[in-house]
Structures are given as C-alpha cells and as structure tokens.
Amino acid sequence: MKDRKHSRKREAILDVLRSTKTHPSAEWVYAQLKPSYPDLSLGTVYRNLSLFREDGQIICVGTVNGQERFDANTKPHAHFICDRCGEVIDMEGRLCFDPGDAASGFFAGSIDYCEVTFHGKCLKCME
Amino acid sequence: MKDRKHSRKREAILDVLRSTKTHPSAEWVYAQLKPSYPDLSLGTVYRNLSLFREDGQIICVGTVNGQERFDANTKPHAHFICDRCGEVIDMEGRLCFDPGDAASGFFAGSIDYCEVTFHGKCLKCME
DNA sequence: ATAAAAACAGTAATAATTCTTATTATTGTT
DNA sequence: AACAATAATAAGAATTATTACTGTTTTTAT
Incomplete structure (x- = not known):
C-alpha cells in the first residue's frame, strides 16, 4: 500500500464501511458521516473509496440502480x-x-x- | 413476451447483438448501425435494449468503465x-x-x- | 385507405462520478 | 513552537451514461 498522509476523514470513511454489513454506496457513506463532519464533501468520499480500492482495503460489489456498492470485507x-x-x-x-x-x-x-x-x-x- | 409492433431498427439492434461475441455497450451497437441507419438515435438503442432485457432476450453482463454491457446469449x-x-x-x-x-x-x-x-x-x- | 397505437429522432433533463482550483491539514525539520 | 513541503480537502464545475419528453413517422388492424 502506498503511504499516505493521515486524514481523519479517510479514517472515518473506512470505519463506516467496516462497521456495517449493508454494502453501502458512496452517497450512503456520505449521509452517515455528514452530521459528525459537517464540512465533509461527497467528492472526498468518492476519492477515498477509490484509494481504498486501489490499496485493496475494500472491494466493489457491483452497481445497484446505477450506484456502485462497496464492501470492507475483502x-x-x-x-x-x-x-x-x-x-x-x-x-x-x-x-x-x-x-x-x-x-x-x-x-x-x-x-x-x-x-x-x-x-x-x-x-x-x-x- | 409482450407483443410489440414490428420495427426494422429493433430487429437490427438484436441482430448486431446476436452476431457478435464482444458483449457490446449501447454506444457500440449504435456505432455499428449508424452507417446503415443514418437516422438512428442512441435513445432508440437504449430503449430497445431495455425491452430486450425485460423480455429475456438479452442479459446484462455488468458495467465496464461506467458502461453497461449486453449479451444475447441468455x-x-x-x-x-x-x-x-x-x-x-x-x-x-x-x-x-x-x-x-x-x-x-x-x-x-x-x-x-x-x-x-x-x-x-x-x-x-x-x- | 384510414385511424389508433407504437416507435422513432432529436433534444433536453437527470444523476452518478470525476475533475479543477483555491484553501487547509499533516508531517518532518529546525 | 515556527517553518516549509506536500498531501488532503471543500465547493462547485464538468463529464458522461442513461432516461424522459415532444412532435413526427411507421406499423398494423379495420
């Protein structure tokens, strides 16, 4: 895994994914975190999900109703x-x-x- | 299968799908047919692909680079x-x-x- | 032939995702 | 603790696949 600077939001995004079995979409992850991180941006969720996938920390489950779904169980x-x-x-x-x-x-x-x-x-x- | 009026273009779209093993996207089907049907519309390709899928004449293979891919081998x-x-x-x-x-x-x-x-x-x- | 229904082209609209730019946070170094 | 260097971010614009709309043409049954 490429080494990256630490980021509180990235950590939170991965935590959300790891603490659910619902195989969420980017939008859902965003909605979960927005209350605790009011300045969170949807683009950040998408970008970090891509990084996680590159690094092999999550997998893509497929698109459901046009939205990609993710899974932290690799x-x-x-x-x-x-x-x-x-x-x-x-x-x-x-x-x-x-x-x-x-x-x-x-x-x-x-x-x-x-x-x-x-x-x-x-x-x-x-x- | 619901009965539908005959349509030359719909027939051509299914023919393209049936005569290839490449599992094409809507865009690719459109590009194949455009020379022979200069007034073909991309919306028509999408609409008919949906109908074929409803009728069970084709299946969706999954999205590759954001584009759905289709297969006439059911x-x-x-x-x-x-x-x-x-x-x-x-x-x-x-x-x-x-x-x-x-x-x-x-x-x-x-x-x-x-x-x-x-x-x-x-x-x-x-x- | 004609009238009703379906299919169409062309284009506008939608919606998921990516890209851009200016700003902010992190990290290693004094 | 102040400092650069640089990665990460927010906000919004841009992109792109797909769908919806509108007026016209084609098909089909009478």
Missing part, C-alpha cells in the same frame, strides 16, 4: 442482490467451491479474482 | 472481464458446477439467477 465471498429493493446480502460461507480454482487452467489470461452474485428477491420482498 | 454462463482493456470474454462451458444449485437451500430469499464474473488480465494485455 475475503472472497458471494453476494445476493435483491432486484426489488436493492439490498445486498452476504453469502459468505455458503459456497463450497472456489470459482477461481475452478476456472484457472482453462483460461489463457490471468485471473485475479472472481465475483459470484446471486439475484432474486430477498425474504422481505417476497411478502 | 444461457447461464460465466464471463471474464479484463480490467486493463475492458474486454469481456465468455467462459461458457468452463465451469463444472451450477452456483445457483450450490446456494439454494441455504438462503431464505428466492434466487432467480447467478452471475459469475472473473477479473484479471486477458492474454493480449499480459504482453
């Missing part, structure tokens, strides 16, 4: 996205295979990681 | 995305498991489908 794990309400749910531990292993050896490029995303309706949205 | 199959050049490559037939099966029974919501996407560098980008 261990490989699958996600479920509810196509009705947009909620993103961890499926950690529910898969008994490593899709990366399953494909390497068959593919000529180099595989860095693999995303497994289930789509459907969450329990709440099934009524 | 059979479940995995993809590889090169994070350097953005190329999307089919991994059809290379997975020996059905991730949907692997997860149902463990999850309380209803699973419609499952996306498996590998990330890395394609052969060309590895030099």
Whole structure:
C-alpha cells in the first residue's frame, strides 16, 4: 500500500464501511458521516473509496440502480442482490467451491479474482 | 413476451447483438448501425435494449468503465472481464458446477439467477 | 385507405462520478 | 513552537451514461 498522509476523514470513511454489513454506496457513506463532519464533501468520499480500492482495503460489489456498492470485507465471498429493493446480502460461507480454482487452467489470461452474485428477491420482498 | 409492433431498427439492434461475441455497450451497437441507419438515435438503442432485457432476450453482463454491457446469449454462463482493456470474454462451458444449485437451500430469499464474473488480465494485455 | 397505437429522432433533463482550483491539514525539520 | 513541503480537502464545475419528453413517422388492424 502506498503511504499516505493521515486524514481523519479517510479514517472515518473506512470505519463506516467496516462497521456495517449493508454494502453501502458512496452517497450512503456520505449521509452517515455528514452530521459528525459537517464540512465533509461527497467528492472526498468518492476519492477515498477509490484509494481504498486501489490499496485493496475494500472491494466493489457491483452497481445497484446505477450506484456502485462497496464492501470492507475483502475475503472472497458471494453476494445476493435483491432486484426489488436493492439490498445486498452476504453469502459468505455458503459456497463450497472456489470459482477461481475452478476456472484457472482453462483460461489463457490471468485471473485475479472472481465475483459470484446471486439475484432474486430477498425474504422481505417476497411478502 | 409482450407483443410489440414490428420495427426494422429493433430487429437490427438484436441482430448486431446476436452476431457478435464482444458483449457490446449501447454506444457500440449504435456505432455499428449508424452507417446503415443514418437516422438512428442512441435513445432508440437504449430503449430497445431495455425491452430486450425485460423480455429475456438479452442479459446484462455488468458495467465496464461506467458502461453497461449486453449479451444475447441468455444461457447461464460465466464471463471474464479484463480490467486493463475492458474486454469481456465468455467462459461458457468452463465451469463444472451450477452456483445457483450450490446456494439454494441455504438462503431464505428466492434466487432467480447467478452471475459469475472473473477479473484479471486477458492474454493480449499480459504482453 | 384510414385511424389508433407504437416507435422513432432529436433534444433536453437527470444523476452518478470525476475533475479543477483555491484553501487547509499533516508531517518532518529546525 | 515556527517553518516549509506536500498531501488532503471543500465547493462547485464538468463529464458522461442513461432516461424522459415532444412532435413526427411507421406499423398494423379495420
């Protein structure tokens, strides 16, 4: 990881991500922090999320309704996205295979990681 | 599938999608057709891609560099995305498991489908 | 042929994200 | 503690993919 100057806001952004399981968007992180950091700027959230991703401290889960969603849990794990309400749910531990292993050896490029995303309706949205 | 009036342009858009393995963006489809249909509008491409998706004739592969990518091959199959050049490559037939099966029974919501996407560098980008 | 409905082009609007610039915070050095 | 050097920031402008609107054209059923 490149070494960076310390920044209270960057730290706070990462803390928010680490203290939730909701796989938030940039906007949501911003809304969470704005009360405690009234001079926080949305651009700062976006910029730091990019840095975290570069440094491998967070991963992108995918875009839901046009917004990228982030996850501070960098261990490989699958996600479920509810196509009705947009909620993103961890499926950690529910898969008994490593899709990366399953494909390497068959593919000529180099595989860095693999995303497994289930789509459907969450329990709440099934009524 | 809802019944729709016939449209020469809609037909052409689907033909383009069906005759390529490149998993194109809306913009790319538009660029392909513009020479033969000089009065084609980008909005028409977007609108019809949405209709195709509603009708289950195409699927969304995910966003690459901010642009959604589409695929007329609706059979479940995995993809590889090169994070350097953005190329999307089919991994059809290379997975020996059905991730949907692997997860149902463990999850309380209803699973419609499952996306498996590998990330890395394609052969060309590895030099 | 004609009338109703759907599809269209062209353009304006929207919305997520990135970029720019002037200011402020951090860090190492006296 | 004062100091530069430089990274980080706020605010807002700019960019860009996508969607919505409006008046016109195409399709299709009568």
